[in-house]
Amino acid sequence: MDTTRRTAVVTGVLFLVTEVAAIAGLALYGPVLDGAAYVLGPGADARVRAGALCEMVLLVAVIGTGVALYPVIRRRHEALAVGYVCGRLLEAAVIAVGIVSVLAVVTLRQDLLGESGRAAASALVAVHDWTFLLGPNVALGANTLILAYVMRRTGLVPAWIALLGLAGGALVCASAVAVLFGLYAQVSVPGTLAALPVFAWEVTLAVRLLTRGFQVTQKYPD
Template sequence: MAAPRKTATVVGVLYLVTHVTSIAGLALYGPVLHDSGYVLGAGSDGRVLLGAFMEVLLALSVIGTAATLFPVVKRRNEGVALGYLGLRTLEAAVIAVGIVSLLAVVTLRRQATGAGGADAASFAAVGRALVAVHDWTFLLGPDFVLGANTTLIAYLMYRSRLVPRFIAVLGLVGGPLIFASAIAELFGVYQQLSVWGSLTAVPVFAWELTLAVRLIVKGFNSPACAELA
């Protein structure tokens, strides 16, 4: 296994990038997500475009974590490792759909300048539909798909002992929990951006953050790396 310490550092940094860019993107999207009349107003296109750029970086770093980890964890179970790589790629693709939907809102707002009457109502309706697409991708990617791929990689980390097992357990708890939470959100039990939605996301957040710090500071467990070599 070539340069496991460098690989661990790269993976850790990429996980941190996913956290920073996902939070920044959501914050920057605020005006377009919460203003139902965004397409008819002056707009905050610069913020939306910057948010889209943050999410482009997010999608790339999501794939990067899986692609960088794959050569390491495939030695434990190549099938599960491929599943993780495929699901992370799917997660990035769902994120990309959400990006495109909000960029389309920006284009729509520019075309709607000066529109009135029935035209204005039509523009507003299409704008709300595009935001709804983003909202559904936000449920599908960061909840359903993330829950599944977190469970797979946490399982591989637990079996391989590449990191301390308490870190892997965070992922084994957090993955199924956020997946179950996504089911509740899908059927309207509570909103994704709610107290319950936030609480169920805490274990996954803790898993990724703890894993990132561990990999950057100490790397993989050396005995486990030797067994997988």
């Protein structure tokens, strides 16, 4: 297996890991997102910690996609290659803040009860909610636009896959603006529908890279 094919396989696996880890983390976090109620209730600390672990796997996979794709993109557009890596690092940093805020709620439930604990838990959940908007929506959307543009311009994947990424990135960014101004909640039917094209883009890209690798063109040889 040559280097470019190996890179495609690694990248495809990492994109699939991001999807699985993100969905699992959100599902496991469910109880803690009640904030004040969680602090005063029986809790589900093991479940929340498992969710945090999934988010940490997500964090590593997000960075991994940027690092893995860097040498491939750099040969075609160095500035965008650097931009994509930096964007993925920023996305991972925002996710890390969300992980810390959720784990802090678990600590509050164990060590601090009463009204002060309720208020602190609500504040920490609010921090998580904002990182969830800025990371998996704004940063993800911007990174998707960068990568899809590079794929479209260089022909590394079929045009329809790149166009799916461009549409998905733009839609999730627009949805983030709508959530920011209170038009609907992020975890809602409209928010989910807006995120589906990005999900489809990442899964389609992953499958393409795993099964066929990068599409090499004469204009942009390896």
